[in-house]
Amino acid sequence: MSAVKEEGTEHRILEAAQRVFTRKGMAGARMQEVADEAGINKALLHYYFRDKQRLFEGVFKGGAEKQFGCIWDSLKGREHLFEAIEAFVAAYIDRMVENPQLPLFIANELNRDPEGLRAFIDRGMESRQLFLKLVADARERGEIIDIDPRELLVNIMAMCAHPFIARPMITHIHGITDEAFRRMIIKRRKTVPEFIIRSIRA
Amino acid sequence: MSAVKEEGTEHRILEAAQRVFTRKGMAGARMQEVADEAGINKALLHYYFRDKQRLFEGVFKGGAEKQFGCIWDSLKGREHLFEAIEAFVAAYIDRMVENPQLPLFIANELNRDPEGLRAFIDRGMESRQLFLKLVADARERGEIIDIDPRELLVNIMAMCAHPFIARPMITHIHGITDEAFRRMIIKRRKTVPEFIIRSIRA
DNA sequence: CGCAATATCAACCATTTGGTTAAACCAATT
DNA sequence: AATTGGTTTAACCAAATGGTTGATATTGCG
Missing domain, CATH: 1.10.10.60 (Homeodomain-like)
Incomplete structure (x- = not known):
């Protein structure tokens, strides 16, 4: 054998x-x-x-769903918004580094068949609630400015995912090598939370 | 006829x-x-x-290339960074509203064939230089904090493009209708520049 | 071992798909 | 009216592709 x-x-x-x-x-x-x-x-x-459809579902369940579940789970147990943002961004970027093609793949298939992949998205619902609560708490304590928490979440996910989706554009327009791109991504584990928190801090 | x-x-x-x-x-x-x-x-x-390839190129040249050229052009003639950011974001979002499927399409084809579409990206090079200069100027005048301008540009583009790329995910996870999504996008023409400028202002 | 169940393969099939051909149509020109 | 050039079509073709079949290994077990 x-x-x-x-x-x-x-x-x-x-x-x-x-x-x-x-x-x-x-x-x-x-x-x-x-x-x-x-x-x-x-x-x-x-x-x-x-058939192809079932193979696709197998891949999606085993890969994408697990990866994203992992990202959402990084929010669990957090008590402070800033800490939660740091953990979420770090988890998001780490997962994407493991599988850089994933975000574009998911974006595609979610667009192709928005209904069929409900289960995938639903896994994040719980953590989303927690995120909204952390934002509300921070707002009440006067730690952050008044901001639509849903928009904030969109911004966070955008800054995490987009570099991987637009990678060829970014590397080419900035004339950087793949290695330099990798370094930029690693740096973003710190700079993205900083960027976000600076923007919402009261 | x-x-x-x-x-x-x-x-x-x-x-x-x-x-x-x-x-x-x-x-x-x-x-x-x-x-x-x-x-x-x-x-x-x-x-x-x-053949299919030539049809594809026809579409790409006539559609995508023109649209993105338009976005880059919005930077031309700007003298101040904040003003430039506002114009760029507004132009970006307006073009995407006209053709919401475009960013995902471009991301896909750029990934599929990074070499073949050089010309497309190159159109933005000139404006990219201008952007870098505006950042340097603002930094020199002490108006903004020290930030990697390339990363800043990535963040801006991320916040503009990502909502359209991840639209099914966003509408579903936040339980909003297409109409509410549209309103959110319109609002972002203002909130995204605010978010960015708050984050970089010294 | 011998046998049943599982795993693997080469060859095959039906449909889809990009692309072609040859003929018809039509508007302008002679 | 006949000619000519560009335009449009129905029918066709070869290759690619998802999926099947029936036979052949391989494994686990009494």
Whole structure:
């Protein structure tokens, strides 16, 4: 039994599929390419995941949903808004560094089929409530200015996700290498929370 | 001659193609669907635009490139950073309101083929230089804190573009209607510059 | 071992899809 | 009216693609 097989075919398929799907999107991904990347036969793909749609869902559940759940969870147990923002941004960026293609992939598939992926979004609902409460508390204590908390959340997520979505544009327009881009991202774990907090502090 | 024909077949094809391409992406778009949407035969598509790639380029040049050029141009002639930021954000959001699917489409195609679309990005280079200069000037006058201007530009673009890219996620997680989303966007023409300027003002 | 269940594969099939062809249409010109 | 040029169409084609089948390994177990 080869070392490759030991890893478990199903898991290997999911990893390959995630790479291909995030690279090419649902429409652009080819079953043959997934099979090749997993080092197996195309028929075996349909043996484990009946069709493309189910394979896609498998990838989405195992990858995207878990990653984003992780990000939302970083808010849990926080008692102060600023601390929560720092944790959220750090978690967001760390997850994106692990899988830089993810945000664009998710944005795409959410646009393609907004209804079908409700469950994915719902996982963040709980943490969203907590975030709103932290904002309200901070506002009451006079620590921050009056700001629409929903807009604040949009801004935070925008600054975390967008560099990964617009990466080719950013690297090219600023004439920086991939390595410099990586350094910029790492720096943003600190600068983004600073940027946000400076903007809302009373 | 019917009123429809009067508009010019080529132009009508481009409009239809832009709708289909931005809705489905390059890989997901079907030539037949473009033909249907333009109310013409599929063969006629190939008569005007030899193949899918050329049709895509036609759409990109006529749509995306023009739109983004417009945004960059809003910086021209500005003398003060804050004023420039206000103009840039307003132009960015206005263009996106006109064509909400555009940022996701561009992000996708730029990722798919970073090399092939250099010309598109290059159009912004001139304005980018101006932006850097405005930041340096403001810094010298002590009006703003010390901040990496490239990161600032990333943040600005992130806050402008991301709501359109993550729209399904935002509307669902905040439980708002399309109309409420539209209002939020309009409001952001003011709140985003405020947010940014508050954050960088010395 | 022998046998049943699971896993894997090569070859195949039906449909979709980008692209072509040859003929018809139509408006202007001779 | 006949010619000519650009425009439009229906029918067609080859390649790509998602999915199936039936046979062949491989594994676990009595």
